[in-house]
Amino acid sequence: MILHKAKGTRIEGKKSMSKALPLHEYLNPPFVFIPLLQQATPLKRIVEIGDKVAIGQVVALREGFGAMPIHASVSGTVTAIKKVWHASGRMVEAIEIQNDNQNRMDESIRVQTDISLLSRNDLIAKMQQAGLSGLGGAGFPTYIKYQTKCPIDVVIINAVECEPYITCDFMLINAYPEKLLKGLSYLMRAADAKKGVIAFKTYNTDIKKNLEPLLVNYPGIELYEVKDIYPAGWEKYIVQKITKKTYAGLPAEAGAIVDNSATAIVFADVVAENIPLISRVITISGEGIKNPQNFFVPLGTPVKELIQLAGGYVESLNPMKAWYIAGGPMTGRAILIDELVVNDTLGSVIVKPMPDEKHHPACLGCGKCADACPVYLTPTEIQRALESKDSQAIKELNAQKCMQCGLCSYVCPSHIEISDYVAKAKELLRKGA
Numbered sequence: 529m530i531l532h533k534a535k536g537t538r539i540e541g542k543k544s545m546s547k548a549l550p551l552h553e554y555l556n557p558p559f560v561f562i563p564l565l566q567q568a569t570p571l572k573r574i575v576e577i578g579d580k581v582a583i584g585q586v587v588a589l590r591e592g593f594g595a596m597p598i599h600a601s602v603s604g605t606v607t608a609i610k611k612v613w614h615a616s617g618r619m620v621e622a623i624e625i626q627n628d629n630q631n632r633m634d635e636s637i638r639v640q641t642d643i644s645l646l647s648r649n650d651l652i653a654k655m656q657q658a659g660l661s662g663l664g665g666a667g668f669p670t671y672i673k674y675q676t677k678c679p680i681d682v683v684i685i686n687a688v689e690c691e692p693y694i695t696c697d698f699m700l701i702n703a704y705p706e707k708l709l710k711g712l713s714y715l716m717r718a719a720d721a722k723k724g725v726i727a728f729k730t731y732n733t734d735i736k737k738n739l740e741p742l743l744v745n746y747p748g749i750e751l752y753e754v755k756d757i758y759p760a761g762w763e764k765y766i767v768q769k770i771t772k773k774t775y776a777g778l779p780a781e782a783g784a785i786v787d788n789s790a791t792a793i794v795f796a797d798v799v800a801e802n803i804p805l806i807s808r809v810i811t812i813s814g815e816g817i818k819n820p821q822n823f824f825v826p827l828g829t830p831v832k833e834l835i836q837l838a839g840g841y842v843e844s845l846n847p848m849k850a851w852y853i854a855g856g857p858m859t860g861r862a863i864l865i866d867e868l869v870v871n872d873t874l875g876s877v878i879v880k881p882m883p884d885e886k887h888h889p890a891c892l893g894c895g896k897c898a899d900a901c902p903v904y905l906t907p908t909e910i911q912r913a914l915e916s917k918d919s920q921a922i923k924e925l926n927a928q929k930c931m932q933c934g935l936c937s938y939v940c941p942s943h944i945e946i947s948d949y950v951a952k953a954k955e956l957l958r959k960g961a
């Protein structure tokens with residue numbers, strides 16, 4: 529089932545909060561912590577305590593499906609292997625590197641002079657060597673998508689950035705519009721695609737203003753504006769709108785590959801200078817932060833330092849009672865403390881006052897959750913089926929089609945986390961219960 533054109537909900541964006549200040553580069557934190565986990569895959573560490581490392585040096589390997597190297601994001605010394613909080617909501621082992629502030633580069637980083645000679649396979653190999661993964665939140669190894677056997681007509685850059693508060697893609701595109709176009713043109717070559725499309729929300733007029741004058745140098749690339757509704761950034765929706773085709777499994781079935789704008793920008797550096805994935809932009813925002821803004825940081829930077837750089841917490845917020853969300857408020861993960869490090873999938877941390885614990889309201893039976901659902905599910909019926917462990921009913925209610933957009937919880941007047949029940953029901957079906 530595909531998002532119907534009439535569906536989707538306008539939600540309060542709260543994006544102006546973090547757009548007010550310029551992109552803040554914080555390139556030399558005293559320590560970084562490279563988590564030994566990528567998606568759900570544990571990584572094999574290949575450095576020892578005491579080793580000296582350079583920026584871009586391989587420090588760990590992802591093995592098996594999605595195999596690729598993981599690189600040091602600063603130069604310095606490996607000082608410990610310790611557990612840190614990860615965007616997945618759990619503690620994972622990480623390589624602690626003490627920054628020597630020398631910014632020594634690994635010898636693999638150098639300017640590429642013969643870009644035009646690179647074949648499709650060369651470009652895909654570069655993605656793998658760079659440890660390039662989806663920076664939109666999924667963290668999927670990029671090269672796997674480009675190894676498809678399906679003919680690809682179009683590479684789509686998803687710059688829709690649907691979730692409230694988050695502006696990291698917006699800020700990055702406006703800082704590096706030419707790099708985005710370069711990166712997309714390389715991605716098109718890696719896919720053997722004639723067309724490239726950059727999809728963004730119609731109100732982001734700055735993106736249009738910065739990209740449009742440059743398009744003349746990038747034949748085959750065009751802009752595509754989507755309406756200000758949630759979840760217009762849903763991959764299936766964008767692919768359907770642009771290709772007029774539907775698909776069951778992967779966008780490649782519809783002749784499309786979809787990448788995040790930050791991934792394309794990193795790929796421009798990968799191709800031009802062999803700089804691997806070692807940094808990203810993260811939004812630090814929410815009502816609990818004094819000066820919400822975006823930071824350009826090496827991977828492994830502690831979020832706590834960014835919160836301090838953003839002026840710290842507002843006086844009225846008790847940090848012990850704050851609500852930290854890793855990712856966006858619609859689909860992100862609530863965490864209890866700010867002891868988190870930046871990894872490839874962490875595009876934002878939102879800090880808000882904790883919701884009132886005494887507030888345990890009942891369902892009003894208003895049906896707003898079902899009205900809002902972009903894929904026409906009835907969340908309360910799924911909740912009831914889950915509570916009675918009726919997997920047949922869960923299946924008939926199509927819980928497996930939930931895209932976990934969080935909209936049903938967002939519109940609920942009783943603030944019931946109804947999407948959690950649907951997610952649990954979906955998980956029950958997946959486990960075959």
Ligand code: SF4
Pocket residue numbers: 900901902903904905907929930931932933934935936937947950
């Ligand atoms: S989280 Fe699932 S059930 Fe809720 S609105 Fe989104 S798709 Fe529908």
Ligand code: SF4
Pocket residue numbers: 890891892893894895896897898908936939940941942943944946
């Ligand atoms: S929106 Fe909330 S209160 Fe209304 S039916 Fe759904 S769960 Fe119940």
